[in-house]
Each structure stands twice: as C-alpha cells, then as structure tokens.
Amino acid sequence: MTTQTTSPSDAELTELRREFHRHPEPGWCEFRTTVRIVEELERMGVDEIHVGPDALDSEERLGVPDDDVLAEWFEQAAAETDRTDVLERLEGGHTGAVAVVENGEGPTVGLRVDIDALPITESTDDDHRPVAEGFRSANEGYMHACGHDAHITFGLGVLRTVLDSEFSGTFKVFFQPSEELLGGGKAMAAGPHVDDVDHLFGAHVGLDTPVGTVVAGLDEALALSRMDVTFEGESAHAGLAPNEGRNAVQAFIAAADNIYAIPRHREGNTRVNVGGIHADNAANVIADRVTASVEVRGESTELMEYMRDAVDRYVETAAEMHECEATVELTGESIRQDSDEELVELVSGIVTDHPDSLSLVRRDALAASEDATYLMQAVSENGGTATYLGIGASNPSGHHTPAFDIDERSLSIGVSVLSDSALRLLA
C-alpha cells in the first residue's frame, strides 16, 4: 500500500467515483463501500478512523432491513474483500465511517457525505455513459442514482487535499450511511463525533443544475417522517361469529380515515399519505392483521412533528376503538435545518473568487428531504455553523431515474470548493 500524500488529480477522482458507482449498496448494507472507504483512509494516513458502532449511535438507526437482507449483502461484500477485520465490525448493519485528522490548535471543521445507493435498475442504454465506459452497476437492481458515489469521492478527495495543505485545527469527514431511507442522519448526529464540530459542510451533486454552478446554501428541506403501522386484532368467522373478532380492518380504516383529515396548520404546508396496505385474510374471516406505511411532511420540523404526533394518536385510539393493538414503527425521519448565513457568505466568496469562473447561486430551495439536517442542527445547537452546498453536474436525467449520471468535472469542483472552504476556517 502506497500512502497518498498529495491532493487527488481529476483522473483519480473519476476513478474513485466510477469504482463506487459500480458497487452500489442500499442503506445499512454499505459493507463493501465502508471497507473501501477505510482502505482509502488508511492509504492517506488518517489519524483516526471510526467505523460501525463507533461511528454513530446504533440505537438511533431507523429503517434497518431484516437480518436476512443484511446477511445477503454482508456475504456479497465478504466475497469481494479480504479485509475481514473491518467487515466483521460492520455486521448487522453497522455501516458508515468517520475520519479525523488533527493538526494543532484550531477549530473543528466537518464534512458530511452520504454513501448509500437506491433499489433502481440502472439503464442499459448505450448512450448511458456508465454503460459506454464500462462502470455500470454490478449489483443488478441497485444503482447510485442520486450521486452518492460522487459524494464519497468528495469526502475522500477533500480529506486528501486538506492533508496536503497547511491547516490548524481538526478536520472530520462523516461518511453517513442510509440517507435514502432517512435512516442514518439522526444516528450519526447522535454519535460521539459531531458535538465538537464548529463548522459543518454538506453537499449534494446534480440537482438539475449545470456543471460550474455552485449553490452556497441549499435550504427548505421538507421535514419528513415515515412509519410502518400495524394493527393486530383477532380473527373470527365473518358469517358465523362476526362479533367475536377484533377487526383490524375496521381499526385501520378508522385511523386512515382520520389521518388524511389531520387539521391543516396555521404555520404552513403539511403533507400526509397512506401507502402500501396489506391485509391477507380471506373475505370470510375478520382480519387479524393490517399493515400500512404512512408518511407525513411539513415545511418545518415542528409541522412534521405535529403531523407525526397526530398519526401516533389516531392510530392508538383507532386501535382501542376496535379493541386491537397497534404499533407505529418509525422507519425514517428528517428535519428542516437551513444554512447559516456566515458559511453561505464564506462559500459564496470562495465560489466568486474561484479560478474556474464558477457561477454562484447564494441560496436555493432543496425541494426534497435530506437528513444531513440532523448533523447541521447538532452543530448549530452547540453554537457552530453549517451549510449545505449544491454542486452542479449537468445531470442528463433526473435523480432517482435509471439514466442518472453526472458530468465528472463536478468532482474536482466539489473537492476544491469544499476544501477551500474548510481550509479557510482551518487557517
């Protein structure tokens, strides 16, 4: 192993991104991904590398898949690496890593990137560059269709650049698992490495923005909460003894009926939806079990919480009404946390002064949900500042579509803007 002590070249960044692109893994299953990140961190001579249970608060993970799903991805990763030492610490969905480098006195600056992929089958179209240039997903049915391969590359590239620079203070990179499920942000924010961060950067590539454009502050992420709701009653013969059942269908209907009618809120827009309903009893049996997935959103964290609390209450009382039991399992959640003006200002200056004639958008709305907000909130609550950048990439197809791709020039732009920003604070 050769230690990498210099800032990465464009070619190196592209190579890294393409390797991660070929090996997409979904949330909490980023076993190979985490091992490869650790290998890269080791090559750079990073001071501290925390993985799995040491990187985040495992109790706060949301939406962790069933054991058999975890096991399948774990075994596939095991077949592709000899780093059993790292891998076995990740078992059971303990993916993700935190890298720390330190150099004397100074502030602590952080960069958060996300590392998971999506259950989308990548395009096989010859025009799709990953096909044309041979780095299409090797995990059929899964794809880095939201650019997290680039985000990992940002993390590693910025770290090498910082290490190759003079800096004073501490620099941390958070390789966060399971953003797509909104399952990892809360756990990483609750982990042991965020509290001392003074300034935090996050970034998203693409977003239907041209390469060369940088948004210094992406705001207004919709706060979101996803829940698996289960009603359990008792079966009975619908013809012979309808009163002897405890009807999970009636409990579900009573809840769902009202969930759609949660009162509008004076403070702004909210959203609610019920999807994925399953009740398997035959028509002649009073249903003993109904499951449904429910999602609520709000313009603010408070609005989301208002909606989520109502769902909790409605489910519980509807179950009581029909003498059923109900559980609401939170499977994903994100909050709203806007960028701090101080860092937006700093990044704006760097973008404006950038030698590559970048275009600056000071602030824009994200129009989606994002759990980097948990880390931003944690930093903010400790008196620090945070901002979430957009790095244009002229993506030819929308996020979460089979033909998503990025203009790879965005890789070095992202690395340079982020490392310049970090180094300015670590001067």
Add this chain to the structure above:
Amino acid sequence: MTTQTTSPSDAELTELRREFHRHPEPGWCEFRTTVRIVEELERMGVDEIHVGPDALDSEERLGVPDDDVLAEWFEQAAAETDRTDVLERLEGGHTGAVAVVENGEGPTVGLRVDIDALPITESTDDDHRPVAEGFRSANEGYMHACGHDAHITFGLGVLRTVLDSEFSGTFKVFFQPSEELLGGGKAMAAGPHVDDVDHLFGAHVGLDTPVGTVVAGLDEALALSRMDVTFEGESAHAGLAPNEGRNAVQAFIAAADNIYAIPRHREGNTRVNVGGIHADNAANVIADRVTASVEVRGESTELMEYMRDAVDRYVETAAEMHECEATVELTGESIRQDSDEELVELVSGIVTDHPDSLSLVRRDALAASEDATYLMQAVSENGGTATYLGIGASNPSGHHTPAFDIDERSLSIGVSVLSDSALRLLA
C-alpha cells in the same frame, strides 16, 4: 271524602280514565297525576302509600328533564291541587307511587302500571271521541296517546276490586312514572318494593287488537338503550388557526362513522341509529361542541348491552383521537324479559272461562320496547313469576298518533282479568 269500599262500576272506571286523559303529563312530570292517584288510594283506605323517593330508587332514574321543565309542570300542578303535603314530596321529578294492601299470610302479588303521557298534540277532529265528549287534553301539546290513562285506571280499579274481595297475602300496585322515555322502570325495579313480589302482572291496552281479545303473554320486547352523546373540544378560527382547535365535529364524525359499523352479532338482530345532531358554531369556527342522540337495540338484553358498550367505547376513543372530551348520558333503557309460562297459563284459564266470551291469544310479540321488563326481571331473579298482558281495545288510530283512543269497554275487561288473576294467586 267518602271511602270507596266496593269494586268500581264501568261508569266509575270511565270517569277515572277520562279525568286522567284530560291531564296528561310527560315522564318525571306526573305531579298532578301522582297527587290524584294518592287521593284515590286514600279514598280506598289503602294500607301503605309510598310516593316519590320512597317509591323508587331516585338514583336510577333516567332521562329526568332539566330543572326548568320540571318546575313548570310542578307549578301547573300546584295551581290545580291543594294537596301540598303530597306535592312537595314529588318536587324535582320524584313522581310515581306504590300502593300496598295486606291481609294475613300469603304470597305477594304485584301489578305494574305506567302513568306518563307523550309530547303529542291531540286531534281536534270532531270525530275524535275525547273532543266529542269533552275530555280532550287540557295540556296543549301533550296527550295520553298510548293508553297510560287506562293503565292508571287498571291500577286503581284492580286495587278496589281486590280490597272488595277476600284475599290472603299482600297486593301491591306500582304506578310507574316515565315509561315513554324508558326512564322509570329501572328505577322502580331498583326500589324497595319489588324484591318481595312473588308474582307480577303488567298490562298494555290497545296494540291494534280488538276489544274482547286478551293476550296472556306479550313477549320479545326489544331491549333498547338511548344515549345523549356530547363532544366538547375547543374553538379556533378555521382560517387562521385550524390546528389550535380541538374539533368536536371531527370527533363526532369519527364516532358516528364507526357506530353505524358496529359488527353484526352472531346471536341475532341489532339496531343502531344516530339522530338529533346539533353543532352551533359558525362555519368559520372549529366546533367546540356537538351533541347527538344515539339509540341501540337488540333482540335480547345482551345484544343491546353489546351495542351500548360499543357506543361507549367508540365515543370515548373518538374523543381521545381528536383531543376532545365526551360524555355519554344514558337517557333511557329497557331490557327484554319474556312472560313466564306458569302465569301465561293462569291468565289463559281466566280468559277462557271469562263470562264475557273473551278471545284468548296465548302469546304474541310486543314489537316495541317496554320497561316493565325491569320489574319482571327483578321478580324472576328472586324466584318469582311475571307476565305482561295485552288488553284489546279496538284503538281507532295507532299508538303515538293524535287520534289514538280506546274502546272503554276494555277498562272493565282489564280490571276483571287482572283482578281475577291476582285473586287466584291470593286465594
């Protein structure tokens, strides 16, 4: 005052009935009615007369009107009688009376009659006999439209006949208030005078049956429960702060929606209805109060209770769902209690052997609700027997209609069949 010591003549019975017909009073407001009953009982030299709180268990009264309604009827009665001594014991809706006569050893036999009238405006048609013969209701808007005037007459007439006969044992007449509201039966059954009754008779006049026909056992009364349901929440401006209300309309809807859907029961037919809904807030105010009246029925007492318990649970949980408070006030209730074969047999024999060539129907279905069943049940639970008779009266118009009336020959038939039955047991 002349003591009456002989069995009443047909003319006397008719006169009594007509007097009560002229002075109808609704449930718990039978102030004048009770005073007049007491006066008649005193004239007969009855041993014990219990009125008001001594006649029944006041705590068990259901559907007692508001104080101002009670006061209005009380004052009207006060203006028509000088028996202040009796009247003041009735104040606050403590109407009704129990008469007891005793003569040596022997069983205790009871007769239950009901004394209240209905909020129906009596016909003014010249063909309507009470109009033609001058005994139409003097209380405009109220009417003895179900024959309870005849029932009071049965009670007084049978008592005089028994007193005029040789008998051994104890005979009681229960002048029960508030049958139409299903509000008095439970209270009288819970009172101190029913428990020692060995054999109980009840009777209903009319029932679209020809005069001269007697039904020895009227069964299958539908068990019924009536409830006033109130949801109380908190108002808020529907435009400016919809989330700040606690919406009583939504709570009501959630309850009512499910109340209609209470599962059918394996044991038989049930009924449910929601009527009389009132919410007075304007459209731009989140409602802080909704009231509704709810009624459930069942082929059996158990089925009614199953339905009533479901209403209770649904109302409570629907209120919790929308953070409202709810109350369910029971305003009337009746159970099912069928006639005992032993007494049906006894009455059948008396009807068959009657000199007036009466027609016998051994048993028939009542197809209505009736709270004499509470007294019948109490007697039955103490090892006694009971039956509820039908006394045909060729009523020219249905019960609860403005032109209801009876063929007054039914008065002496009822008195003779009931007194013969009682005396057979008191021989």
Add this chain to the structure above:
Amino acid sequence: MTTQTTSPSDAELTELRREFHRHPEPGWCEFRTTVRIVEELERMGVDEIHVGPDALDSEERLGVPDDDVLAEWFEQAAAETDRTDVLERLEGGHTGAVAVVENGEGPTVGLRVDIDALPITESTDDDHRPVAEGFRSANEGYMHACGHDAHITFGLGVLRTVLDSEFSGTFKVFFQPSEELLGGGKAMAAGPHVDDVDHLFGAHVGLDTPVGTVVAGLDEALALSRMDVTFEGESAHAGLAPNEGRNAVQAFIAAADNIYAIPRHREGNTRVNVGGIHADNAANVIADRVTASVEVRGESTELMEYMRDAVDRYVETAAEMHECEATVELTGESIRQDSDEELVELVSGIVTDHPDSLSLVRRDALAASEDATYLMQAVSENGGTATYLGIGASNPSGHHTPAFDIDERSLSIGVSVLSDSALRLLA
C-alpha cells in the same frame, strides 16, 4: 372396457371414493375428475353425456382462476390420462358433466352432486385413514376435505342403481364443478339441462352427523355474495403534488367505511366483511390501485341481494368521490332455497322404512352456504320440487380441516336412499 350393468357393491363405492380422494382438484380445475367421471359414465352405457360448455352456461361461471392456474392443472391432468378427446373439451375451465338416461314416459328426476376439492394440505397423521390405507391426496396442498369425493360416488352409484332398476321417465345426474367457490351452481342452473327437471335431489355427506342418520331436508343455507373490488386512480408524488393524484386509498377507505355500516334490515340478519386488502405503492406515492375482497351474507336471498346492491353502490360512489374508477367482480354467489315439503315427506318415508334402521331427521339447518340452491330454485320456478339431504358419516374431524374423513358406510346409505327416492318418482 367392461360395461357395468349392475348396482354397485359397497366395495366398488369405496374404491371409487378413494380414487377421487387421491386426486383432488380445485374449482374449475376438475379436469382429471371430469375425465374419470366420463369414463365411468361410458362404462355404464349412459345415453347422453354432456361435458364442459355443453353441461352448463359458461358465461355464468364465477371465480374462474387465471389462465396460468388453469393451464397448470390441465397439464397435470393431461399427464395422467389418454382421453385427450374429453380433456380438450374442458380446456379453459370448462369442467363438470351431466349424465342423462331415459326410459319411456315419465317424469324427469335429477340428482346434483359437486366435484371440487379445497386448497387444504391433508393430514399426514398415521391415524388419518387415508394415510393409513394409502389414499391420501396425491396433489399436495389440495384435499377433498368436504366430502365431494363421496358426492361424486353418490352420483355414479345412484346412476348405476337406477340403470339396474325398472324405471319410467328420465334420470339426470349433474356433476357440478366449483361449489367451494360458490362459482358453479349458478352456471349449471342456467345451463340447458335443468329446466325440464321435475324433481331434484341434492345431498351432503358428513355435517357432524352420525353415520346412519339421514336429514330429509337441509334448509336455511345462508345466501352469500363474494366480490373482488378494485379501485384505480392515478399516482402522484405525495410530497410534491398530492392534489395531482387520484387517491385509490381514499376511495377504498370511503367505500369500506360505509360498507361496514350498511343499514341493518328489518327482515333479518345480514353479514358483511372486508378482507384481503392490497395496495402496493410506497408511502411517498399517492396510491393508484387498491384491491380488496368483500363478502356479504343474508338469511335470505333478498337480504344478500340488498347487501350486495349496497356494496355495488357504495363502491361506485366512493370511486366517483375521489375521481377513481372501480370494478366489482362477483367471484362467488349462493342463494337460499329451502327444501320442498313434498320431497322431504317422500325421503322421510324411505328413511323410516329403510331396512338398515336409519335414523331420520326431517329437517335441519345447514348453517353454511351452498350453491345447489340455484338448481333447486330453477326446478321450483318451473313448478317442480327439490330437497337437499344430509347423509351422516361420523366425520372424525370438521369439514375443511386436514383430518376430515368419512365413515364409508355412508356411501351405500347415500346411494340407496337417493336411488330409492328417485325410483319412487320414476315408478
């Protein structure tokens, strides 16, 4: 092939029943079963054999499985028989047969038996006679768990007995497919062979009645209707454009909510249930499709129809409310048709006079649903008479359970009572 011209022996009946028991096929998939019935009919020299589309009105079939399910069973049957001539007429779920024998002038008498099996895995317990004696189901997951193997045997056995007897008139046996789904009765009643039947018999073995007991008239079958309900709307992103969807979940809820609340009916008991709900959209997508199975029942055909019509109307209007489309596909239906006293009397006489000292139950309640009622109704509407018999069989385990079995002495009892009854009419 040897022609069978004599009444079947007990051993022959047992052998037949066991063969059918080993080869259970579910509704509309009775391909092998129908072929074997045809082979037996040919051996007897039956005059007319109608199969498939000639036996019933194909348009009236309910609950026909998907093509791939039909194809699988068809291929299995094809592998077990060389009677391709028969089999190919059954393709596409056109199972079932009607046998007709005629001998001069006289009435037309019919016997209806059902031939399908259930999706139940038969017991592997050594105590279970089919295991012990080697005729357990060869089609794993399917089982003659309701005695239709015995019914087929009744049909063939009675036919041989009639052919071996002197008779004058016409005798028909209806081998009806798909009773368990309540899918075949209506189609067979609508077919060309029922209208001229003057007297019809049906029979069910078992019913928790001891062997040797015969019920001359089984009545009060619950009328039942089963429906697959589908709501189709339009998807939209639940966060970004909730108003652009047409929400199939909301349409379903609006319908189901009200379906449970279909008003009770004055004429008697009804039932309603919603089971098997499926909506597959994710929580962040407004659902474009929900399916559910709905079942209604009534004490009478009219009550079932009242409930079914309400479901139809509620589904249609709930779909309109949310701008969705809805379909209600009837997948099974049965009516109530009680036995005619004339035939109950005739059968009662035969049972009473039977040399084997049979016990007679004149009439009993069926307490289940049964589509033989369609054929009974058709005969009745043409001025004929019908009755549905119960043939006790001391079944050691309930119907539709893995350990269901019959005392095989019931086979000859059923054959003799049914053939004696038919021959009495064909004398």
Add this chain to the structure above:
Amino acid sequence: MTTQTTSPSDAELTELRREFHRHPEPGWCEFRTTVRIVEELERMGVDEIHVGPDALDSEERLGVPDDDVLAEWFEQAAAETDRTDVLERLEGGHTGAVAVVENGEGPTVGLRVDIDALPITESTDDDHRPVAEGFRSANEGYMHACGHDAHITFGLGVLRTVLDSEFSGTFKVFFQPSEELLGGGKAMAAGPHVDDVDHLFGAHVGLDTPVGTVVAGLDEALALSRMDVTFEGESAHAGLAPNEGRNAVQAFIAAADNIYAIPRHREGNTRVNVGGIHADNAANVIADRVTASVEVRGESTELMEYMRDAVDRYVETAAEMHECEATVELTGESIRQDSDEELVELVSGIVTDHPDSLSLVRRDALAASEDATYLMQAVSENGGTATYLGIGASNPSGHHTPAFDIDERSLSIGVSVLSDSALRLLA
C-alpha cells in the same frame, strides 16, 4: 334640502359616521342605510344614482336572508323614513347604490365602499365612546363592528371632495351591500357599472394600525367559499325498518369525513371546516334531513376553487351513496386579487407628500377575506388597475368585537388620501 357643494369638514364627516353607526343593518337588509346614502347623494347633486336592481346583478347575490328576515328590517326602515320612493325599489334585499359624476373627457375612476353591519351586540361600557357620546347602536344585537360606517363616510366624503374639485373624466362610488357575508362583491362586480372603470380604489379602516398610517396596498386576502349543505333522505323507524330509510346522517358523515380529508395542494395552503350541523330527528327515527355549513379557503382563488369543487363532488357522491338528495348552496364567496403596483406607487406618493405627516406602509397582508377583490378583478380583467388601502384608526378593540371603535381623525385622512388619489388620475 340644501345642496352641498363644498368638501366636507371634519365635523361633518364625524356626524355622518356616527349617524350610520347608530343604525347598523346586516347584509342585504341595509334599507335605511341605502335610503340615507341616496339622500346624501341627492344633496350633493350627483348626476346618476343607481339603487337596488340597477346597482348590481341581483342574480349574483349570495346569502340573501329569508323573506321574513328581510321583511322585518324593511318594515323598520319604512318606519324611519318617508322616502318610500327609494325604499320600495330596495324591497326583497335589493340594497346598495352606485353614484356617478361626470365631467368631460377623461378616465373612469371608482371607489368601492361597503355598508353592512354585523350581528354583534355593542358594548354598553361607559368607556366605549359610542356609549359615552351617545351614538351606540340603536338596533340591539347589531353593530358596525368592522368600520363600514366609516367606509360609507369615505364614499360620501370623497364624492363631495371630487365634486368640489376640478376633474376631468368620470368618478363612481360603489356603496356595496353585504360584505360581511361575502355576498355582495360578486353581484356588484357583475353589475353594469364596473366594466368601464379604469382605476379602482377600495379601503378598510382600522386593522389594528395607528391613526396616521396608511397602507397603499393590502394584499393576500384569503379566497373563501361558504356553503350551506343539505342532505335529504327519507325517515323510517330505526328499530322496525332501518333499511327502509334513506339515511341523511350517514350521507352527511360520508361527506364530512372526506371533506376534512381533501388532499393538500402543491400550490399552497388551504383550509376547510364544517360547522353548524343540524339534524332534528329523534334517535328512533332514521334522519331525513341534515344541514351543515361548510367553509373552504385558499391562498389563491384557484386553491379555493379546488377545495370548493371537491366539496361539491364529495357531497353529491356521498348523497348518492346513501340514496339521498343533496344541495350545496353558495352563501358567500371571495377571491384573492392583489393590488396593482402602479396604483400602490401613486398612493404611496400621495401619502408621503401628505401635509399631515402620514406614515406609509407600501404593502401589507390582509390576513382575512374581502370581496372588494371581485371588483378589483373585474377592473383588472378589463385592463385597468386597482388597489385596496388600509387607513389606520388606532382601533381600541379588535374588529368584530363589541368594543370596536375608531379614532375619527381617520375619517378625514381616508377622505383626503382617497380623493387626492382619484383626482390625480382625473386631472
């Protein structure tokens, strides 16, 4: 009668306002008010005065009270005026007036003021100036609690000022009835006098703004629609024949249940509420009639219409579901129409340059509903411009409260700002 040919003094304005304050009349009942306006207009020598059916499109009136209510107010007005000639043209709720003055060539400028009062009982507190100074409402239970008395004064005062000035063109004042019900704006906009208006001003006094402050453009009025919904079914006895009813309560519940759940809209905030529910049937009767008032709002006219259309559809389909009839009667409606920048600019200049050192607020949000927007929209659609001003009045108590009042200095401020603005355009 003396013709008034000079601009009004402060004392005259105060006197006018106080007179109208003493005689509040609710929407469509402004009989005396309209007569008095006409009298004032005549004194000024206004060219054209249109009242009642000539002032607006009577067909478009919303929320007109019942005939007996109209008659009561009409008779009261008749007792207080001898101008029968005017009054009889107003009969049947044809209140309101339009005044037109013309002077040669030039644009047409309009001023819209509203004239109705509220069903609020005015404070009797000695501190309440109308009490202290003797102009408290003479119509007990009704009150000018929103400042429309000042608005009428604005209308008359501006007209006198314009008449007393040099101007070139046409000036119209719209005295609009029934703003509180949102019932008159649409009708006046649809009338014959709005279409040729090039520039329109509206104004509201108070709004919790200090006297001396003027808002040049009040925007973001919430679009609102109010509906009286009636469900009519058929009664039946809830115990004996529940299926024979057509249950208006069930229809109402099905509608209301879903109305609260109308999907949120991507374009912004919406509101919905159900208030004022009335069903008068007893609990033992299937309800044949339910009425409810429903209100929806939206940030924009389109959002309000989206909600209103959903209510229409839900009510209709819910009625069909339960075989009821339903009607939705629109009783009030307002749209959103923001102020035109051109006029905001003009008014801002006048306010800034005003000799009385007025404070300017260029634009503010109205945070309420207002039907002047219909006239503004009509002008805008014809290529004109409009603005809605706020005239601060240091109101000591909130709008629509019993102690509402204004600092009467606001009267001359309003008159001068509005007349200066009009005259600038009519120069």
